[in-house]
Amino acid sequence: MYTHHKLEEMLPPECKRYAPIIAVCLRRCRKEWGKVGYLTIHESYVQEGATQRRPGLHIESPGNLPDDPFIEAHAYHRFYCWGGGNFGTGIDGHLDQFGKVNVEGGIFMASNMDDTCRVWDCMISEHWDVTFALGNIEHMRGVIGEGVNMKANKLFWITDRTPHESLKQSKPGFRQFFRLVTSELSAWYQQHNMENSVGTKPPCDIIYENKFV
Incomplete structure (x- = not known):
């Protein structure tokens, strides 16, 4: 079993203090032990009315874009997996020692501030x-119901097909955002991510272009 002490040995110095949170994630997602995960730590002061992360309703897997001549996208935006994720009794060893449902893959998220991210308890299957x-x-906002605002210091698990959005802050403050994307990744964007300083390389396609262009 991974403990936060073992994880500290694998993490870059600036990430070591997040080892206890990562250990909690891996205890609920045991098939990820020994695999490469993708960590996001965003710490910054955010003004009132601003968002720290990407606004707008979205999922992490872009899927397949429609055949529309007015939409430009790189080929690597199609059929793209960014963490995957499954849960429930179809998973071997689906309950842990505390009776909690284990999950497979997916994305773990947390923040130190209330109501700065909203998630929906559903999954866009196709x-x-x-x-x-x-x-x-965004065009599906009217048909997926009401979302749930994430509360401070609560760890959430979603799939890469789970709708979510960053929210404008109701008051200014220093926000810490934590995200762990599990190993099922189709591509890693070099321009938008930092390489691991201890030498671990992403075992997937590396994209050098800007994904927002």
């Missing part, structure tokens, strides 16, 4: 038919 550039599903 996302390749309805997803626009970079996972944009």
Whole structure:
């Protein structure tokens, strides 16, 4: 079993203090032990009315873009997996020692501030038919019901087909955002990510272009 002490040995110095949170994630997602994960730590002061992360309703897997001449996208935005994710009794050893449901793959997220991210308790199963550039599903807002605002210091798990959005902050403050994307990744964007300083390389395609262009 991974402990936060073992994880500290694998993490870059600036990430070591997040080892206890990562250990909690891996205890619920045991098939990820020994695999490469992708860590996001964003710490910054955010003004009132601003968002720290990407706004707009979206999922992390862009899926397949429609054949529309007015939409430009690189080929690597199609059929793109960014963490995957499954849960429930179909997973071997689906309950842990505390009776909690284990999960497979997916994305773990947390923040130190209330109401700065909203998630929906649903999954876009055939996302390749309805997803626009970079996972944009704003056009589906009226049909997926009400979302749930994430609360401070609570760890959330979603799939890469789970709708979510960053929210404008109701007050200014220093926000810490944590995200762990599990190993099922189709591509890694060099321009938008930092290489691991201890030498671990992503075992997937490396994209050198800007994904927002």
